[in-house]
Amino acid sequence: MQQYFIDTTLTLQQVETITDPRIVHHVVKVMRMRPEAQFELVDATHQPYLAVLQAVAADQKQLQVQITKRLQRQTELPVSVTLACGLPKREKTEWIVQKATEMGASKIVFFGGERSVVRWDTNKAAKKLARLQLIAQEAGEQSHRNVWPTVTFVSNITAVTALSASVKLFAYEESGKQGENRVLKTALNQLNAEDELLCVFGPEGGISENETAILRTHDFQATGLGPRILRTETAPLYFLSCVSYAAELIYS
Incomplete structure (x- = not known):
């Protein structure tokens, strides 16, 4: 319907x-x-x-x-999830917004990463965000959510560190290559209702060493997302799938 x-x-x-x-x-x-x-x-x-x-x-x-x-229904995740994504190329922003909305994201934040090929100035950002917010709204309707996520833009990783969350992670491919799997597993096992998760994802070139240092300074934990290298538009969806499975299994 x-x-x-x-x-x-x-x-x-x-x-x-x-x-x-x-x-x-x-x-x-x-x-x-x-x-x-x-x-x-x-x-x-x-x-x-x-x-x-x-x-x-x-x-x-x-x-x-x-x-x-x-109608009595609950289609929202029991925890709030914010995705902070380094600006990817072209239509990938729309793909991330649409699919992340369907999978339950609460907020989607794009940022200008050091390795981002695409750059948004103030005028371009306003136009892009209006389009992305409409995509989020329509995806929320299609997936029968009770609310659609906000979509915003910040200039760099430092602005991302100012976002509020009780659990702060960043997807780091070097951690995945080394077989690290405890950080995400521990975070998901310790989820409480009403927790606010924030996870940062790099653009196509990944998160730089400088950005990694800034995130660590602000208490973000590096986490692997399995042994495979995921595309910039795939990694946030993998993460949301893990959160959905853990949170909805725990609180169902």
Whole structure:
């Protein structure tokens, strides 16, 4: 069943008028819904509801729906996960945002790594982030999440170290090559509900020695992600898979 996020607060039996062009277009033009069709709405409080389409305006610019059921579900990870990713090339940012949203990330932060080939200036960052935030929203709807992650940009690794978290890690391929597997395993085994995890991933060229030193100075622990070398867009998803398995197994 299709889901949409809206920015108002809903109540049972309420009749709501939807004017968001993105939602109206998708309901009318893409899904071709007719009156009595059902879909889900997640309101501003992150509460999902079942809605029934009552009418489409003659100009097809607004919908009238009735809220018929409050849905009881929990699709969010029991722990908060922030991914800090060195800027990768081209479309890889979109791939990371879309898939990380589907897998439960709470926040996605891109940063200008010393080995990043791509560089964002202030104007470019604003335009890119608007696009990425929309991708996160639509991926959150597709995966039936109750909230979609924020997507932000910071200039360098020093700014990343200022991010708040109770568990701070960075994926380091040298640790993986040496067979290190205890740091991630220990962190996942010691997870508590409501923990905030932050993990840093380098761009295509990896995290530099200077960046590694800065992270260690700010209490980030280096962790391997298995014996294989993962691409910059694969590593965050591998990490999220591990967190999802550990957290949802522990707290289910």
